Amino acid sequence: MISLILISVSSSAQNAILKGVILNENNTPVQGANITYKDTGTQSDKNGVYQLTIPTNQEVEITISHISLKNMQFTVNLEENQEYELNPILKNDIEQISEVIISGRERKVVEGITTLDPETIRTTPSANAGVEGLLKSLPGVSSNNELSTQYSVRGGNYDENLVYVNEIEIYRPFLIRSGQQEGLSFVNTDLVRNVDFSAGGFQAKYGDKLSSVLDITYKRPTRLGATADFSLLGGSVSAGGISKNKKMAAIVGARYRDNSLLVDAKKAETNFQPRFADIQTYLSYNFSNKFELGFLGNVGINTYDYEPLREQVNFGTLQTVQALTVLYEGQEKDKYETYFGALKGTYRATDNLTLKLIASAYHTQEQEYYDILAAYALGTVNTDIGSENLGEVEFSEGIGSQLTHARNDLDALILNLEHKGTYIADKHQLDWGVKYTSEDIRDRLQEYEIIDSAGFSIRPPLFDFVNNQPYSPFATPIVPFTNTRAINNVKIDRISGYAQYSIRSTIKESEIWANIGVRAHNWNISGSTVNSADSQIVFSPRAQVAIKPDWESDMIFRVSGGLYHQPPFYRELRDSLGVVRPNVKAQQSIHVVLGNDYSFSMWKRPFKLTTEIYYKKLTDVNPYTIENVRIRYRARNNAEAYAQGIDLRLNGEFVPGTESWVSVGYLKTEENIDNRGYISRPTDQRLKIGVLFQDYVPTIPSLKMYLNMVYQTGVPGGSPSYANPYNFQTRLRDYRRADLGLSYVLVDKDKRLREGHFLNVFRELNLGFEIYNIFNNQNAITNTYVRDAASRRQFSIPNYLTPRVFNVRLGMKF
Known part of the structure; x- marks a missing residue:
């Protein structure tokens, strides 16, 4: 088929x-x-x-x-x-x-920006559908967790990506540890008009992060309309309209998601009750042809109730299959409530001068409570095909238990006030901006882990410890494997700004574009639970040059880069023990990006090949470890690193009338911690291949197909808590995933039913069927480390992601 x-x-x-x-x-x-x-x-x-x-x-x-x-x-x-x-x-x-x-293309091509079609985003099958799901098929963008909206770009981590909606910076919750807890991305694809993405070398007008920029523009409706989308994973509805005098326009969307379908498909037996919901709106009012006021609002309430019961994970070789069998007691109750509101005023003083004022507030209240006791047995699986006990554990080599506990609470309020301006005169453009940010974070961190193996309590591997029993009595107190307790009240005040100049000109018959700019960022950290620290300031010069030669071939060459800084956010200030270190410096990176866009015709249809070669030299690096999607920083700026690679993307009409693409990326990123030598960073994803393919059946054009495939080589699989990363460089297995979607159009503008048919109330109506992970590949996100007392060996047992899952979707527009 x-x-x-x-x-x-x-x-x-x-x-x-x-x-x-x-x-x-x-x-x-x-x-x-x-x-x-x-x-x-x-x-x-x-x-x-x-x-x-x-x-x-x-x-x-x-x-x-x-x-x-x-x-x-x-x-x-x-x-x-x-x-x-x-x-x-x-x-x-x-x-x-x-x-x-x-x-629609020229400025973005010059700036090295990739533009994604919102309709493609809405139709592409993905276990976590949305903008981020489609980003993961681009070169240089990687993620090994289909339940997460987080992504890393060219060796950076999840905290190094900027996200804007209508020029307003967006934040994400702090405490989330795993992808299945995330629920919904902030970006509501039903409201999206335009999506731009830059993987590096971006201009000074964008903020202070090291890796990428995702720039979203929401719609301003020109007519009354509504959409709805329902599936076994939840649903969304949206509506928009404009007033009779065309001054007031509004669009609103509500979403609900339930990940039970994906989690229940895993081998673990659980009672799982996730409830992820939000409502979002964008309102705009034109007071005159010169002044427009817009409002962006979002309320998100995500609750996550999880009660694991039993799990068996098989691993090893075909000749020797081993199994970890775990019986659970206890439960986890998490809640994440976020409230966001922003006002944006745009004043077009003259045809050349535009002034903007943006004010926003982000408030998040998060709690993470769990007490889970896991009793495990490590054994050998019966592989005798003729045996009645095929697949069962024959005998146990090691037994033990694990108790995890957390009572984590966080309350954060982030306020922003920003002015932006743009002046255009002929082929010259001047942009500037200044921004004040106030961050007030109140955090209680209380978690511990106790591990017992074959009757012996496992001590933390923080220092050398010798148990000399029975020759010497054991007089040292028993302590948890990990134990973190902290209360932090932190305030961070920031002032940042930028200025940049752009020009478009010609050299002989060739067109040339140039941009040069600089950013400055000053921050000060205070609070009742932190030591006083001096304010810090950094400057980030950036530049871009692009040229379109007067050749018969349609080509554009680009070079961009500069000095990029990432002043520490709260997560980067808090070390692995929960202590806030106010003297943490901004990580800095020198970017150099060389790019080429080659547009050509093949099979009498348009195609474009985009190539970028990049190198990043990082200093004052803040080392970290990744546990699922939770990042824990060392907060010491005690490393240096680099990232280098090449990204290629061929996109065009492989099938007439539909856009598809193939992307290939190679990356190498390493870090040197305390001058001990270079090792792979947690995001060292060497090879990435992504394919997005759209098609339809020749004899049934209403039947369409969407195929989204990703192959990525394995990243370093992490290490036990507080272990030496130099001793744990084993990589996870390669990540392979293919999602297939089939959609049948019942009604659209080109397919109307007979007059008076009840389905004609819809502008569009389609029924879809999706298969996630169609080849049922076993992908792993992290490893669990279990000790066998008999052989004194430590086993790394993969934590598998979702298997093959079927979903049904119904989409409609009015």
Whole structure:
């Protein structure tokens, strides 16, 4: 069946939409204006609103005319499925002619930004569907946990990525330890209009992080509409509309997710009750053609109740299969509540000058409570095919138990006030900004772990300890394997800013773009539980240059980089024992990125090959360990590191009318801790291959297929708590995963049923079937270390991720 689905067929080209409101110089909507290109066009309605469908990836000359006003002419170049809003003002006295004033690709290609289609994001199958799920198919982006929205980019960790929604910085909860606790990403894909991603070498206007930028733009509706999506994993609904005078626009979305389907498919027997829900809105109001006020709000309430019962994990070789059998008592109760609100005012002072003021508040209240007793037995599995006890544990080689306890609470309030400005004059552009941030964190950390192996309590491996029984009596107190207790009240005040200059010019017949800028960041840490520390300041110069030679081939060459800093956030200040170290310095990295974009035609269809070679030299590195998705820092800046690699991505219409891509990335990243020599970092993902493929059945064009595949070589598998990372460099097995989605379109704009049919109330209606991990690969996220008292050996037992899972989806638009 899959081979039939993969057959290529021809299809019509993708379109883009140009829309907006036409006004005159008195800020009055213009009715009956003609918006045309070639022999196609439309008219604005009584409210001045228009919408025009145009071809993509080519320069289209648009003319706007009215019998009583002067014509306006300009050229646009938009991407597939892009919706671009333009609100022109027709004047009374002069002819208005512009060069290419809108480009959906040019600026982003020059800046090395990858643009993702929101519709592709919504349709691509993934166990944790959304923007982050699609990012993981790009080169340089990796994640070994399909239940997590976290990702690492070019050797960085999860805390090194910037996320913006409508230019507003987004934060994530602090305490989450595992992917299955995360639930929902902040980004609601039902509300998304545009997605831009940069994997490095980004401009000074973006914030102070070391790895990447994810820049999301939410929709501003131009009509009344609604969507709904339901599956066995939960559902989402959204609605949006605009007022009659076109000044007020609003969109709101609500989501609910339940990971039980994925967790119950695992071999562990559990009582599992996750409840992840949020509601999000974006409102905007145009007070005039010069001033717009927007509001972004989000409320998320995630509860995670987990009661493990029994689990058996088989490992070893075909000749010797061993098993870890665990019986559990106890439960875990976690709760994460987040509240976020932001106001954004945009004032277009003149045609050249735009001023913005952004104020935001983020409040998170988190609790992590658990008491779980695990009694385990390590044994050999019966592999005799003719035996009645095939697959059962024959005898135990080691027994033991583990008790884990936590009472962790965190309350954080983060306030931001930011001003941004942009001035454009001909081919020159100046951007600047200044931002104040106040962070107030109140944290109680209380957790311990007791390990018993064959009747002996295991001591922490923090120092040499000799048990000389029976020759000497054992007089040392018994202590937990790990024990962390801390109460931290921390305040961090930050002032940051940037200034950058951009120019577009020509050298002979070649086009050239250049950008140069600098960021500065000052921070001060105080609080009743921390020692006073001097304020710190860092400066980050950055630059980009791109050139498009006057060649017959369509190529753009880029070089970008600079000095990047990451001033420590609260997680980076707290060491593995829970102690806050206010003197932790900003990690810094020198980036150099060389890039090339080659656009060409193949099979009479458009394709683009993007290549980037990068090198990062890091100093004042803050070493860390990763436990599932929980990062624990050493908070000592006692390491240096580097990351180097190459990313390639070929995207285009492998099947006419659909975008697909193949990506390949090679990475090597190592660190040197305390001058002991270089070892692999926890994110050292050497080889990454990602494939996103979209197709439809030739004889049934309403039946579509989406295939998302990832192959990644294994990363270092971590180590027991507080162990020496130099002694634990064994890698996890390679990560292999393929998710398949089939969708049948019942109704859309090109497929209407007979007049009066009840399904015609839908603008779009589709029924989907998804198979996650179709080849049922056993992927592991970490290792559990168990000791055998008889052989005095320590076994690393993989913690497996989700197996093959089936899901059904129903999507609709009104």
